[in-house]
Amino acid sequence: MINEKMFALGDEPSAIRVLFAYGLKRKAEIGADRVFDYSIGNPSVPAPPQVAEVAKRLLDSDPVALHGYTPSAGAPDVREAVASHISRRYDVSASASNVYLTHGAAAALAISIAAITVPDDEVIVISPYFPEYKTWIDQFQCTIVEVPAAQPSFQPDIEALAQAIGPKTSAVIINSPNNPVGAVYTKKSLDDLAALLTKKEEELGRQIYLISDEPYRLISYGAEIPWVPCIYPRTIVCNSFSKSLSLPGERIGYIYVADQMDNDAETSLAIAGAGRALGYICASVLFQRILKECIDLPSDVESYRENRKLLTEGLGALGYEYVEPDGAFYLWVKALEPDAKAFSERAKQFELLLVPSDSFGVTGWVRLSYCIAKDTIVNSMPAFKALMESYK
Numbered sequence: 515m516i517n518e519k520m521f522a523l524g525d526e527p528s529a530i531r532v533l534f535a536y537g538l539k540r541k542a543e544i545g546a547d548r549v550f551d552y553s554i555g556n557p558s559v560p561a562p563p564q565v566a567e568v569a570k571r572l573l574d575s576d577p578v579a580l581h582g583y584t585p586s587a588g589a590p591d592v593r594e595a596v597a598s599h600i601s602r603r604y605d606v607s608a609s610a611s612n613v614y615l616t617h618g619a620a621a622a623l624a625i626s627i628a629a630i631t632v633p634d635d636e637v638i639v640i641s642p643y644f645p646e647y648k649t650w651i652d653q654f655q656c657t658i659v660e661v662p663a664a665q666p667s668f669q670p671d672i673e674a675l676a677q678a679i680g681p682k683t684s685a686v687i688i689n690s691p692n693n694p695v696g697a698v699y700t701k702k703s704l705d706d707l708a709a710l711l712t713k714k715e716e717e718l719g720r721q722i723y724l725i726s727d728e729p730y731r732l733i734s735y736g737a738e739i740p741w742v743p744c745i746y747p748r749t750i751v752c753n754s755f756s757k758s759l760s761l762p763g764e765r766i767g768y769i770y771v772a773d774q775m776d777n778d779a780e781t782s783l784a785i786a787g788a789g790r791a792l793g794y795i796c797a798s799v800l801f802q803r804i805l806k807e808c809i810d811l812p813s814d815v816e817s818y819r820e821n822r823k824l825l826t827e828g829l830g831a832l833g834y835e836y837v838e839p840d841g842a843f844y845l846w847v848k849a850l851e852p853d854a855k856a857f858s859e860r861a862k863q864f865e866l867l868l869v870p871s872d873s874f875g876v877t878g879w880v881r882l883s884y885c886i887a888k889d890t891i892v893n894s895m896p897a898f899k900a901l902m903e904s905y906k
């Protein structure tokens with residue numbers, strides 16, 4: 515007998531994936547240049563050339579040694595490379611034993627949630643939030659508690675979080691730079707959040723983890739991005755190279771359990787156990803080894819900066835309301851009617867693929883991924899104009 519819950523998940527993929535699939539079909543029908551696909555966060559910047567250079571060298575090495583299993587948490591030298599990258603970059607001590615290599619940030623998040631919750635726990639997310647959080651929280655029989663971000667800054671709303679944290683709270687998930695709004699959490703916001711979590715831990719007599727989901731850490735347009743474990747010790751960092759090095763299909767990332775945490779060794783073992791239970795062991799070995807050599811490479815942010823300018827100036831001139839993004843490569847735009855799904859459907863008539871906000875936990879907005887070709891942005895402006903006019 516099939517599992518009905520799994521059937522339902524498979525039967526109704528995420529709104530982003532549905533729109534992405536529609537876009538592929540539509541492009542085949544009318545030509546790729548006539549569809550303005552703002553659906554998925556697939557980086558438009560190529561991976562740095564060093565990735566291909568290292569890959570070619572590795573592929574010419576002994577295949578038996580290259581393709582073999584590594585230990586479940588990853589090759590010891592690669593875990594060491596990640597730890598020393600963290601140490602160098604943030605001037606902190608970081609142990610390889612607290613690094614677990616994963617199949618992207620998605621696996622890192624699923625493992626982390628599994629490791630630190632028991633059924634019936636609550637996990638807090640700040641809305642709007644990355645839709646898959648709900649899938650993973652549900653999967654481990656926990657309850658998602660959605661706390662709206664403060665307006666208009668989209669920073670964490672500390673008072674609202676204080677109300678939401680209770681005796682069943684096991685974790686708060688944050689994501690900065692943020693998908694979908696592009697907000698970057700300030701040092702002050704993180705300090706306030708850390709003070710709140712510390713106070714609540716004392717009051718409630720239980721550990722409250724901060725899961726910091728950071729695949730966009732390197733994609734910032736100038737805003738400082740503080741290192742969260744230095745601000746709140748009970749932090750689990752989930753990161754990947756999907757966005758920063760444009761390797762989303764290669765599925766490589768890591769979990770880092772902060773050394774500053776009083777129970778880091780225990781938490782790392784729970785991470786290892788959850789990775790084992792979920793079958794997320796031994797992340798792609800070729801990309802583990804590529805990572806070892808490419809981990810310090812910077813992200814090519816300039817192209818996204820130009821896209822951000824083109825899109826915000828273009829939409830601003832047409833009268834659209836949006837949130838100015840400080841990081842990541844998404845624009846959060848107010849729908850022209852309260853029902854974002856209806857707005858997204860109407861946009862399709864103009865070949866504009868915009869993700870409605872409902873699955874991000876809020877109504878009335880759409881998300882635009884601007885990690886796309888510049889020409890697509892420029893050529894989409896008449897369609898945005900026509901969409902706006904259709905509401906007048």
Ligand code: PLP
Nearest residue numbers: 555618619620644689693754756
């Ligand atoms: N977290 C956020 C906020 C994301 O936007 C994404 C992907 O878009 C992920 C996690 C998953 O990243 P990965 O592709 O590395 O699994």
